[in-house]
Amino acid sequence: MFYVGLYRLFCSGIVEIRKGQRNYPDNNYKSEVYMSKKIVIKLNGKDVEVEKGQTILQAAKAYGVDIPHYCYHPGLSIAGNCRMCLVNVALKNPRNPEAPAKWMPKPFIACQTTVSPGMEVDTESEKTKAIQQAIMEFLLINHPLDCPECDQAGECRLQDYSYEYGQDRSRFIEEKNVRRIKNVGPHIALWGTRCIVCSRCVRFLQEISGTGELSVFERGDRSVVDIHPRREVDNPLAGNVVDLCPVGALVSRDFLYKARVWFLEHTNSICNRCSKGCNIRVDSLDGNIKRIKPRMNMAVNEYWMCDYGRFGWKSIYSDDRLLSPLRQSAPVDWKTAYHELKDTLTKAKGGGIGALVSMYATNEELYLINQLAKKSLGIEMIAPLEVEVKNDEVFPKFTIPGDKQPNRKGFDLILGETVSYDQIMDEIESKSLKSLIVFGGIPDYQYKFELVEAAEDLKILILFDLMKSDLTRIAHLTFPMLSFAEKSGTYVNADGRVQRFDKAVEPNFPAHEEINILQKMIKIQSGSQKTLTPGAIFGRLAREHSSFKRINYKSLGDQGQNIVL
Ligand code: SF4
Ligand code: SF4
Ligand code: FES
Structure with a gap:
């Protein structure tokens, strides 16, 4: 019964968003204040000025309010499928902008809902927290207790949010979905059971690399990310799917079990494998490089890097290196x-x-x-x-x-x-x-x-x-x-x-x-x-x-x- 309730909450959220967008598009507002670039909303009870067209998630972030999220990634299209970013929202009636904003009966997803003048957003009340806890419980239903051996531990959103929003025990007594661990490319392994089907990897391979090796297969609670038959995730941008997987489902075979991430030292650097100059971060342990990750620079590489740069550092430890004059x-x-x-x-x-x-x-x-x-x-x-x-x-x-x-x-x-x-x-x-x-x-x-x-x-x-x-x-x-x-x-x-x-x-x-x-x-x-x-x-x-x-x-x-x- 409980899970049926959660499922209904999911579905009603989707319906409410669509309804909200249909009824309250920004361009319906006619008064001058609504046409300006900056608008005022109330964020957790405080008036804040935000950019028109921003999503609630972006607007809140600009004021240091982090709304938990999994499927949203600023470099990808918005999927709105994890529901972790649900917040309670009050909206103005566009036909009567002077009237107080009215709280909507169902929560909205912050990653997709754009701000509108006079909107009120609640990200921290007990009511909102209860929703976030319910979503966490839902996402953890099939997730194994793998943190001690998972490569993502220490930089895992599931782990972090579980700590912040989760519960200390599972009420799930039914049989869990278990998936096989398999290599999906020369550098990437898939731990299917850890996947929360956020679809970030699928969207990256469709939108950024255009190679489409991974897809979501099956339906409902059987949904799983998997590789198309006879294909490999081996395109020159493949390593990025490991970086953007918010959990430990897609892991780097090269980095696997090489280091616990909290021991790594991070140094900002620039890739020297071509004339693009991607911004990177060198992660090292005890003075030895363990991995290289892209660093955001919107003027150069945005959020990504290629695998030539990602793995090019290996020659530093080559036996052919000159070690003295x-x-x-x-x-x-x-x-x-x-x-x-x-x-x-x-x-x-x-x-x-x-x-x-x-x-x-x-x-x-x-x-x-x-x-x-x-x-x-x-x-x-x-x-x-x-x-x-x-x-x-x-x-x-x-x-x-x-x-x-x-x-x-x-x-x-x-x-x-x-x-x-x-x-x-x-x-x-x-x-x-x-x-x-x-x-x-x-x-x-x-x-x-x-x-x-x-x-x-x-x-x-x-x-x-x-x-x-x-x-x-x-x-x-x-x-x-x-x-x-x-x-x-x-x-x-x-x-x-x-x-x-x-x-x-x-x-x-x-x-x-x-x-x-x-x-x-x-x-x-x-x-x-x-x-x-x-x-x-x-x-x-x-x-x-x-x-x-x-x-x-x-x-x-x-x-x-x-x-x-
Ligand atoms: S493998 Fe990772 S990025 Fe891909 S859908 Fe699963 S959790 Fe999301
Ligand atoms: S990561 Fe790839 S694209 Fe970027 S600078 Fe290095 S070699 Fe060039
Ligand atoms: S981050 Fe908004 S639905 Fe996933």
Whole structure:
């Protein structure tokens, strides 16, 4: 009887919403106050000014009132199916706006109901709390007591709301629906029994990636999210469904049982796997990266990221990583390397020096390379070291750029006109260039055979890189580079947005930051110079380059700023 009552509450809510929207659309209001952009509603007894067209949930959030919700996600269409956001509402009669608002007999869902002038919203009375408790009880009917072993524990809305709105015991004595645990993609597993059928994952795969691998099958209390036969959730945006699942139903196979989330340290960062510059959060435990999640930035990636960026960090822990400086491919300590650097630069000077610089270099590194080239070492020509640009991968509401260089814009702005890669190759082959500095750091990059072959005849080859390669075998001096997660700096994305990333983990080898090595090189050539931090170098860049003016390293914050064009 009790559940029949709850079911009726669900259904009556739906009917009431439809009725409410049909009877009280905003454009029915004729007086001037109703036509203005801001309107006044009463939220838990207080008058507040809200945007016309906002939903109750959005308006309440703007005033710090969090209405519990599961199926609502700001990046997806509104489904209104979990009913967790039910609130009590009083409405004005549009034909008699002077009369007091009248409390509606049934609650409204806050995620879909838009505010209207004079509306009163109650999110916290005993009556509203009782509704939220009833919904929680309903959602927990089939849910297993899995928290101790569930990957989502600690960041699970079901767990949080259960604590806030739930009851301490279940009254359900009937048999629970139990679903199989299965892999639904190379990176994703589905714990069907934990699913509350909020349909966020289904909507994401329909609306954002447009791939539609998951659907809701069956009906009524048998409804279940599942994969279509002979399909896998393996599209390049698939990992986002794990992030947006509000419970532990869709979990990352990669992160599964790797860490309890409350022990993780979070660092804001920027993905460096392409020119989009998605805002990300690096989650680490004991100094080791455990996972990467997207961070909201409406000007860049909204709420999402792609799987190339999500799993790209694995190469940081590759066995091929360079862990110390090398002299003629033999490991040496840093003191010896710097001593060698002095001799090497002296030998190189005046004999035709070129540089190949990757667009994975940060703005601060590029600024120092420019100083080294123009003022101290006299590098005659600089060319970009690039990964081939492919076609963009276009999804209905997300594009993965084919240009994989994270800082092409910064490279062009800071280094100005450069020569082409082929020109450098010609100069090496004609022996006009006798020394070469390669500033690499491109993840998973393979140098072209022609470069390796030509480099064998160079008088001096100084290499900066992340991984061992054919070039480390022949370089006179090699410096190990740091990954994006092991240092701080800034990039300019393809749309001209300067974005800062912070060091998330310490490198697990004795490392020196590239900006310090470059400053050492400048010091060797032009005498003493104070060693500057990334922030101080950016300050100089902002003073000297008009595109960066008025941008301050600190004020970039966690959302970045556009350059001046
Ligand atoms: S799997 Fe997660 S996101 Fe998908 S419907 Fe179930 S609870 Fe919602
Ligand atoms: S779209 Fe580009 S920047 Fe964004 S996550 Fe993917 S690789 Fe990284
Ligand atoms: S959040 Fe409103 S019905 Fe689910």
